[in-house]
Amino acid sequence: xxxxxxxxxxxxxxxxxxxxxxxxxxxxxxxxxxxxxxxxxxxxxxxxxxxxxxxxxxxxxxxxxxxxxxxxxxxxxxxxxxxxxxxxxxxxxxxxxxxxxxxxxxxxxxxxxxxxxxxxxxxxxxxxxxxxxxxxxxxxxxxxxxxxxxxxxxxxxxxxxxxxxxxxxxxxxxxxxxxxxxxxxxxxxxxxxxxxxxxxxxxxxxxxxxxxxx
Amino acid sequence: xxxxxxxxxxxxxxxxxxxxxxxxxxxxxxxxxxxxxxxxxxxxxxxxxxxxxxxxxxxxxxxxxxxxxxxxxxxxxxxxxxxxxxxxxxxxxxxxxxxxxxxxxxxxxxxxxxxxxxxxxxxxxxxxxxxxxxxxxxxxxxxxxxxxxxxxxxxxxxxxxxxxxxxxxxxxxxxxxxxxxxxxxxxxxxxxxxxxxx
Numbered sequence: 373x374x375x376x377x378x379x380x381x382x383x384x385x386x387x388x389x390x391x392x393x394x395x396x397x398x399x400x401x402x403x404x405x406x407x408x409x410x411x412x413x414x415x416x417x418x419x420x421x422x423x424x425x426x427x428x429x430x431x432x433x434x435x436x437x438x439x440x441x442x443x444x445x446x447x448x449x450x451x452x453x454x455x456x457x458x459x460x461x462x463x464x465x466x467x468x469x470x471x472x473x474x475x476x477x478x479x480x481x482x483x484x485x486x487x488x489x490x491x492x493x494x495x496x497x498x499x500x501x502x503x504x505x506x507x508x509x510x511x512x513x514x515x516x517x518x519x520x521x522x523x524x525x526x527x528x529x530x531x532x533x534x535x536x537x538x539x540x541x542x543x544x545x546x547x548x549x550x551x552x553x554x555x556x557x558x559x560x561x562x563x564x565x566x567x568x569x570x571x572x573x574x575x576x577x578x579x580x581x582x583x584x585x586x
Numbered sequence: 587x588x589x590x591x592x593x594x595x596x597x598x599x600x601x602x603x604x605x606x607x608x609x610x611x612x613x614x615x616x617x618x619x620x621x622x623x624x625x626x627x628x629x630x631x632x633x634x635x636x637x638x639x640x641x642x643x644x645x646x647x648x649x650x651x652x653x654x655x656x657x658x659x660x661x662x663x664x665x666x667x668x669x670x671x672x673x674x675x676x677x678x679x680x681x682x683x684x685x686x687x688x689x690x691x692x693x694x695x696x697x698x699x700x701x702x703x704x705x706x707x708x709x710x711x712x713x714x715x716x717x718x719x720x721x722x723x724x725x726x727x728x729x730x731x732x733x734x735x736x737x738x739x740x741x742x743x744x745x746x747x748x749x750x751x752x753x754x755x756x757x758x759x760x761x762x763x764x765x766x767x768x769x770x771x772x773x774x775x776x777x778x779x780x781x782x783x784x
Contacts, residue, residue: 381593381600384718385782388591405718405782442744444751451743456736459743465755471763472739475732504617508596515774518729518736524683525736531680532737533744536751568597572616 419561424488427554437544444537479517486510625777635772649758687733
């Protein structure tokens with residue numbers, strides 16, 4: 373029987389296939405269910421590190437600085453992403469407020485900072501016991517951080533407001549667009565398999581475990 | 587699974603099942619994630635979440651989701667009212683985006699998951715490849731239904747000129763959020779390999 377290291381199982385249908393190294397930048401699909409099996413990316417760790425640094429720098433101005441200012445009939449009003457969360461809170465829609473907070477403020481930050489710390493540790497080959505946990509959490513976070521959906525919502529609101537008031541675009545708006553691009557770029561530069569292999573390589577624990585089985 | 591191999595849900599590493607299964611609790615040596623052949627109780631949990639979201643979908647669509655105060659008049663509007671308003675205003679593009687994100691996507695997710703669950707239950711073996719692709723698509727579009735909630739958040743923050751013109755959220759917002767969260771959890775709890783086991 374071939375050993376488990378020469379095989380991979382399709383994540384979509386559990387078909388066992390012989391392991392092959394994918395070509396960088398090309399997707400390989402499962403012959404049975406068409407799920408993406410392997411999508412090797414070039415220089416994943418370095419790219420993710422660079423992108424997350426950029427994203428973290430833009431994060432605070434993107435969330436806390438006003439996005440837009442509206443002027444109508446001598447009155448002016450502006451708001452940031454954080455203010456939008458506070459509005460639901462003051463209107464006593466607590467469940468909605470919590471979900472909006474998690475998806476638009478908390479998880480994007482968590483995702484960026486987790487990926488930053490994991491890729492930094494992998495880059496300098498520092499292993500800590502919490503590393504697998506951090507990376508597993510980062511992989512699960514991906515679905516729930518929705519700054520990209522928020523950006524489209526922002527554009528829809530601009531079109532809605534456009535007829536009622538004159539709009540002035542503030543610093544927060546441009547920082548937020550930058551933040552969205554950085555989070556999307558981090559997701560597309562991330563190759564989890566490369567991260568896991570690197571972690572296995574530098575981990576002292578998994579090497580011990582191979583020698584003595586309980 | 588048939589070959590006694592187990593692949594880790596979290597990092598995809600393939601392990602020899604017979605070595606590990608004698609412990610009641612086992613973790614992946616690479617990522618420390620818990621190991622299971624399949625996601626646990628997947629089908630039951632997905633049914634529960636789907637039924638919950640069908641129930642929640644009723645108040646989410648019938649109750650008003652937004653209140654607009656304009657020069658002393660209060661106007662409540664449901665999700666559909668908002669969409670119809672855009673079509674009347676000839677903003678067909680925006681109307682279509684909101685319609686797809688907050689009406690079509692939740693419906694598609696629920697109907698799609700029901701088809702998948704029924705085909706596991708009755709062991710329908712046709713078009714498994716398409717069903718898997720459909721599931722990937724359901725997983726991908728899930729988050730886009732939050733669009734409408736974010737629009738309301740932004741509108742009520744930016745358009746608040748006191749009595750002149752202001753926008754606030756209304757009860758359906760909570761139910762709609764709950765629908766989105768339930769359907770997203772349903773997609774995450776489902777294990778597409780179960781389609782191929784049947």
